[in-house]
Amino acid sequence: MAGKPGYQYVMQDIRELYQEVILDHNQNPRNFGPLESANREAEGFNPLCGDQLKLYADIENDAIKDIHFDGSGCAIFKASSSIMTELAKGKSVEEADTLFDQFHELVTTGSADAESLGKLAVMAGVHQYPARVKCASLAWHTLKNILDGSNETVTTE
Amino acid sequence: MIQHLHPETIRKDFAIFNAHPDLVYLDSAATSQTPIQVTDAVLNYYESFNANVHRTIYSIGNEATQAYEAARKKIADFIGAEDAASVIFTKSATEAINLVAHAWGRKNLSAGDEILITEMEHHSNIVPWQLTAKETGGDLKYIPISQEGELEDWENCISEKTKLVAITHQSNVFGTINPIKELAAKAHAAGALVLVDAAQSVPHSKVNVQELGCDFFAFSGHKMLGPTGVGVLYGKTDLLEKMDPFLGGGEMIKTVTMETSTWNEIPHKFEAGTPNIAQAIGLGAAADYLNDIGMENVYAHEQELLQYTLNALGDLPGITIHGNPKKRGGVVSFNVDGIHPHDAAQFLDDDGIAVRAGHHCAQPIMQKLGVAATCRASAYLYNTKSDIDKLHDSLEKVKSVFN
Ligand SMILES: Cc1ncc(COP(=O)(O)O)c(C=O)c1O
Numbered sequence: 062m063a064g065k066p067g068y069q070y071v072m073q074d075i076r077e078l079y080q081e082v083i084l085d086h087n088q089n090p091r092n093f094g095p096l097e098s099a100n101r102e103a104e105g106f107n108p109l110c111g112d113q114l115k116l117y118a119d120i121e122n123d124a125i126k127d128i129h130f131d132g133s134g135c136a137i138f139k140a141s142s143s144i145m146t147e148l149a150k151g152k153s154v155e156e157a158d159t160l161f162d163q164f165h166e167l168v169t170t171g172s173a174d175a176e177s178l179g180k181l182a183v184m185a186g187v188h189q190y191p192a193r194v195k196c197a198s199l200a201w202h203t204l205k206n207i208l209d210g211s212n213e214t215v216t217t218e
Numbered sequence: 219m220i221q222h223l224h225p226e227t228i229r230k231d232f233a234i235f236n237a238h239p240d241l242v243y244l245d246s247a248a249t250s251q252t253p254i255q256v257t258d259a260v261l262n263y264y265e266s267f268n269a270n271v272h273r274t275i276y277s278i279g280n281e282a283t284q285a286y287e288a289a290r291k292k293i294a295d296f297i298g299a300e301d302a303a304s305v306i307f308t309k310s311a312t313e314a315i316n317l318v319a320h321a322w323g324r325k326n327l328s329a330g331d332e333i334l335i336t337e338m339e340h341h342s343n344i345v346p347w348q349l350t351a352k353e354t355g356g357d358l359k360y361i362p363i364s365q366e367g368e369l370e371d372w373e374n375c376i377s378e379k380t381k382l383v384a385i386t387h388q389s390n391v392f393g394t395i396n397p398i399k400e401l402a403a404k405a406h407a408a409g410a411l412v413l414v415d416a417a418q419s420v421p422h423s424k425v426n427v428q429e430l431g432c433d434f435f436a437f438s439g440h441k442m443l444g445p446t447g448v449g450v451l452y453g454k455t456d457l458l459e460k461m462d463p464f465l466g467g468g469e470m471i472k473t474v475t476m477e478t479s480t481w482n483e484i485p486h487k488f489e490a491g492t493p494n495i496a497q498a499i500g501l502g503a504a505a506d507y508l509n510d511i512g513m514e515n516v517y518a519h520e521q522e523l524l525q526y527t528l529n530a531l532g533d534l535p536g537i538t539i540h541g542n543p544k545k546r547g548g549v550v551s552f553n554v555d556g557i558h559p560h561d562a563a564q565f566l567d568d569d570g571i572a573v574r575a576g577h578h579c580a581q582p583i584m585q586k587l588g589v590a591a592t593c594r595a596s597a598y599l600y601n602t603k604s605d606i607d608k609l610h611d612s613l614e615k616v617k618s619v620f621n
C-alpha cells in the first residue's frame with residue numbers, strides 16, 4: 062500500500078516475520094507437551110489471539126535441566142515458545158534472565174547485538190509487526206515468571 | 219424495480235480508497251469507512267458554526283443546535299421512530315445498552331427476575347446484563363444457538379419470569395438475522411421488554427423500530443458510515459419518560475438547587491454534558507448518504523456479495539465456514555484448516571486485504587464453535603466482486619506457505 066506523502070511507510074517483507082525456521086517450529090514444535098519431571102509450572106494467556114500456554118520446568122540448583130511447553134495459538138506464538146525452550150534448556154537461571162532481556166530488547170526495539178543472539182535472531186522480524194509482539198512474547202514472559210518464582214498467570218493485555 | 223448500486227462509483231466518495239487504491243477492506247462489521255459527505259459535514263460544523271448546543275442565544279449557537287437536532291430527526295426517520303424525542307445520542311452502541319442496564323435495569327429488576335439474552339451476543343450485550351443481574355439479584359439466561367448459527371427453541375425460553383429480552387438483530391459472527399418481530403410479540407405477551415442490539419443491522423438493511431416492535435434499540439454511528447464517538451439509543455417515549463437519568467450533569471436538568479434537581483425533557487434527560495455535536499451531525503449526513511443510495515440497494519448488493527463470497531470460499535479446500543443461517547447479512551466467518559486466523563490475516567494484510575481475526579468480542583460463540591478465533595470477512599456498499607476474488611487468491615497463497 063502506498064502511504065501518503067510525508068508519511069513514512071517502511072516496506073516490510075512478510076517472510077521476515079514468517080521465516081522458514083518459524084514455520085518449521087510451528088509445524089514441529091520442540092519440547093512440546095507436559096514434562097513429567099517438572100517442579101515449576103506457569104501459565105500464560107494472550108486474550109487478543111486466544112493464545113494459551115502452559116510452561117513446565119525442571120529447575121535444580123539454579124539450572125534449567127529441562128523445559129517444555131504446551132498450548133495452542135498462532136504460528137508466531139508456537140514458534141517463539143518452541144525456540145525459547147530450546148534456548149533456555151541447560152541454561153542457568155541467570156543466563157535465562159539475560160536471554161529474556163535480549164529477547165525483549167529485540168522485539169521491542171528491533172535492535173540487538175546480532176553476534177550474541179544466535180537462534181533468537183529469527184524473531185527480529187516481529188518488531189515490524191507491533192500487533193504480533195504479544196504473540197512472540199508470551200512464552201518469554203511466562204518463563205520470566207517461572208524464573209522469578211511467581212505463580213500468577215501471565216496475560217499480555 | 220431495484221436500481222443497482224455501483225460500488226465503483228460509490229468508492230469515489232471514500233477518500234481512503236484514494237490514499238490506498240489497492241486496499242481491499244473487508245472489515246466493515248468492525249468499523250465502516252467514511253464518505254467525504256460525512257467528513258465534510260463534520261468539518262463544516264467546526265469551520266462554520268462551531269458552538270455549544272441548547273445554551274446560547276447567538277446565531278452560530280442556534281445554527282449548531284438546529285443542525286444537531288436536525289441530525290436527531292434524520293436518525294429518527296432512518297429507523298422509523300415515531301418521535302425524534304425517542305432518539306438519544308450516546309457515544310456508542312455499547313453506551314446505549316449500558317444506559318438501559320443502568321437507568322431501566324437496575325431500577326426495574328429484582329431477585330428472581332430473568333434477563334434473557336442469546337449465545338450469539340457481542341460482549342457489549344452480555345457484560346452489562348451480567349453486571350445488572352449481579353446487582354439486582356436477577357438471573358441471566360441464554361437462548362442457545364445451533365451450529366448453523368441460529369437461535370434454538372427461543373419460544374420456550376420466554377416465561378412469566380422474563381422481564382427483558384436483549385438480543386442482537388444481526389450476528390457479527392455469523393451474519394444471522396434474528397426474528398425480532400416474532401420474538402418481541404412473544405416477549406410482550408409474557409410482559410417482558412425487548413432491547414435490540416442493532417449495531418450490525420442498521421448499517422446494512424432497512425429497519426423500522428415500530429414494525430419490529432422493540433422497546434429499546436441500540437446502534438453505533440461508526441459502523442454505518444458515520445464518525446466514531448456517536449451511537450444511538452432509541453426507546454419508546456413512555457418508557458424513557460418514566461426512567462431516571464443515566465449520567466448527571468449539564469443539559470439533562472431542568473432545575474438544580476443545592477439539595478436536588480429536576481430532570482429535563484427526553485431526550486435531553488439522557489444527554490448529560492456537552493454532547494458529541496460534530497459526530498451527531500456527521501451521523502445525520504451518513505443517514506442522508508445511505509438514503510440517497512437506498513437501503514434496499516445496499517442490502518441487495520451485500521446479498522449478492524455474500525453469495526459470491528460463500529461460493530468463492532466454498533471452492534477452496536480446507537476452509538471451514540462457520541454457521542449457515544438461512545437469513546443472513548454479508549458477514550462470513552471462517553477458518554483455514556491448520557492455520558491460526560492471526561497468521562492467515564497477517565498474510566492477507568500483506569496482500570492489502572483487511573479482514574478481522576479474533577474472537578470478535580463474542581467469546582461464548584468461539585467456545586461453542588470450539589475455536590479460539592476465526593477470520594471474518596464483512597462487506598459493505600463499497601466492496602466489489604474483485605475484492606472477493608483477491609481474498610480467494612490470497613487465501614490460496616496462505617495455504618501454500620503453510621503446507
Ligand atoms: C453486534 C454488535 N453489538 C455491539 C457492538 C458494539 O459497538 P461499539 O463498540 O461501537 O459500541 C458491536 C461492534 O462490534 C457489534 O458487532
